[in-house]
Amino acid sequence: MTRKQLTEQIQIKKSYLTVGLDTDITKIPKHLQSHPDAIFEFNKAIIDATKDLCVSYKINTAFYEALGVKGWQAMEKTVNYIPTEHFRIADAKRGDIGNTSSQYAKAFFETLNFDAITVAPYMGEDSIRPFLEYENKWTIVLGLTSNAGSKDFEQLRLVSEDTNQGKVVCEDTNYGGEFLYEQVLKKVSNWGNKDNLMFVVGATKASDLEKIRKIIPDNFLLVPGVGFQGGSLKDVSKYGMNKDCGLLVNASRAIIFASEKEDFAAEARVIAQQYQNEMAEYLK
Amino acid sequence: MTRKQLTEQIQIKKSYLTVGLDTDITKIPKHLQSHPDAIFEFNKAIIDATKDLCVSYKINTAFYEALGVKGWQAMEKTVNYIPTEHFRIADAKRGDIGNTSSQYAKAFFETLNFDAITVAPYMGEDSIRPFLEYENKWTIVLGLTSNAGSKDFEQLRLVSEDTNQGKVVCEDTNYGGEFLYEQVLKKVSNWGNKDNLMFVVGATKASDLEKIRKIIPDNFLLVPGVGFQGGSLKDVSKYGMNKDCGLLVNASRAIIFASEKEDFAAEARVIAQQYQNEMAEYLK
Numbered sequence: 001m002t003r004k005q006l007t008e009q010i011q012i013k014k015s016y017l018t019v020g021l022d023t024d025i026t027k028i029p030k031h032l033q034s035h036p037d038a039i040f041e042f043n044k045a046i047i048d049a050t051k052d053l054c055v056s057y058k059i060n061t062a063f064y065e066a067l068g069v070k071g072w073q074a075m076e077k078t079v080n081y082i083p084t085e086h087f088r089i090a091d092a093k094r095g096d097i098g099n100t101s102s103q104y105a106k107a108f109f110e111t112l113n114f115d116a117i118t119v120a121p122y123m124g125e126d127s128i129r130p131f132l133e134y135e136n137k138w139t140i141v142l143g144l145t146s147n148a149g150s151k152d153f154e155q156l157r158l159v160s161e162d163t164n165q166g167k168v169v170c171e172d173t174n175y176g177g178e179f180l181y182e183q184v185l186k187k188v189s190n191w192g193n194k195d196n197l198m199f200v201v202g203a204t205k206a207s208d209l210e211k212i213r214k215i216i217p218d219n220f221l222l223v224p225g226v227g228f229q230g231g232s233l234k235d236v237s238k239y240g241m242n243k244d245c246g247l248l249v250n251a252s253r254a255i256i257f258a259s260e261k262e263d264f265a266a267e268a269r270v271i272a273q274q275y276q277n278e279m280a281e282y283l284k
Numbered sequence: 285m286t287r288k289q290l291t292e293q294i295q296i297k298k299s300y301l302t303v304g305l306d307t308d309i310t311k312i313p314k315h316l317q318s319h320p321d322a323i324f325e326f327n328k329a330i331i332d333a334t335k336d337l338c339v340s341y342k343i344n345t346a347f348y349e350a351l352g353v354k355g356w357q358a359m360e361k362t363v364n365y366i367p368t369e370h371f372r373i374a375d376a377k378r379g380d381i382g383n384t385s386s387q388y389a390k391a392f393f394e395t396l397n398f399d400a401i402t403v404a405p406y407m408g409e410d411s412i413r414p415f416l417e418y419e420n421k422w423t424i425v426l427g428l429t430s431n432a433g434s435k436d437f438e439q440l441r442l443v444s445e446d447t448n449q450g451k452v453v454c455e456d457t458n459y460g461g462e463f464l465y466e467q468v469l470k471k472v473s474n475w476g477n478k479d480n481l482m483f484v485v486g487a488t489k490a491s492d493l494e495k496i497r498k499i500i501p502d503n504f505l506l507v508p509g510v511g512f513q514g515g516s517l518k519d520v521s522k523y524g525m526n527k528d529c530g531l532l533v534n535a536s537r538a539i540i541f542a543s544e545k546e547d548f549a550a551e552a553r554v555i556a557q558q559y560q561n562e563m564a565e566y567l568k
Contacts, residue, residue: 022383062391065392066391067391067395068360068391068395069357069360093378093379093404095377095404096344096375097433100344101346103350107352111352122405122426122429123431123433123438124435124436124438126431126433142407149409149411150407150408152405152409153406153407154406154407159461180440180464183437184437
């Protein structure tokens, strides 16, 4: 999917909602749990009930892998069932040396027909490049995540290094004093462009979005953490939106597990509609 | 597998070799490529030919996922075929928010019966903890990797931060001037212990191993990059070994693709034997 196609969908639907299919077999309604194809049946009902309200679906690969081969089959069926006007994200957090990242890219962009995959930046450029080589496919790199652990490494401060002298220099110039995640955003944004690269930025850090937008004004941001994790859609939209909208806001559990009963799909729609209504306001 | 069982195997076999099953369907011998179960047949032959020379097998999940459901089936069959006295590693580089990492742990420790999984540290403590909760299972966290991209983030220098003053302080005390990967080793080693936590340290950085061993004297290290990536087994063993050996040295392509012909398993054994002979010397 191209950036133009994505932004058109956002305008048509007045929505930048991503529905996260974190389909936990133990949390789906009881009447479905014994179904031989429970995960897919659940996803199908959620997709049917929400597809006009969202522009994207995000499949969290962990919940499928936990079920082994059967889970992988459910993932394949689900991605094929998602309408092609929707942006299909594999939330897989992959990343390895070049020849291995190439295989992950093949897995999610060719074997499974996803439009995008989330990638962890720790191993650097050659772990990310193979994903960027695919035309009209998207790499979504972790920037600042929404979990407590983001403090452990993402928010450590860096010093600039005078490599000629082999001496550590600490000045508030260049990127001295900058957080690791800011350096990730800066460096990685040079490896791709606004047409093939997005970043994960957690909604629980909405106050940081203003700063983040100075570093990457044009890239789309995938924003998890609205809903169960407590982030505010209003703040995210206020500080994160750019002229092309530039946001995909994900809600998973808040939508798909809105009800534990047979009415789960209708209740999922109610919550998705609330998000979409609010988003339509912010898009004005 | 417990640490005691692993170190016993190392002593019995006089080997700390891990054979990496990076089984690329396009690189296996022609006569096998058309086999309906090509990946598993190839792995089976490699395992049969090398199992007395190595203490561990490492399955690189990317090569299996690239084949979709069929690849996941081959992975399942392979891990079940590996003898239980071998340490079975899922080289999966996973890691996500807590509830998602729990699902990955379930996928690789319960659904698939691996002993260990590689995990990326970027998202911090709650992304790693769920893996550490399994008894007699191992979490292998990325420290310093063997690829060129390790310079991009792993080898950036950190400053200590005076949070009371909100002021960045740069002194060569505490962890001022330390590399990110050193801080990863320090912090993560406190979340687990030498009985459930290992680190990935690339062989191409053997000169750094001395420094690394001061930070984590007791943890096992999984060392890729010997062989095709150019690392030296001698240097790794010299600087990385501790009193329990403390090393698992991985070779993938150098062993499994030693020959493109029908003799591939016999040739894989020849190379594995060379590694084992050398390791027996270093273990004396």
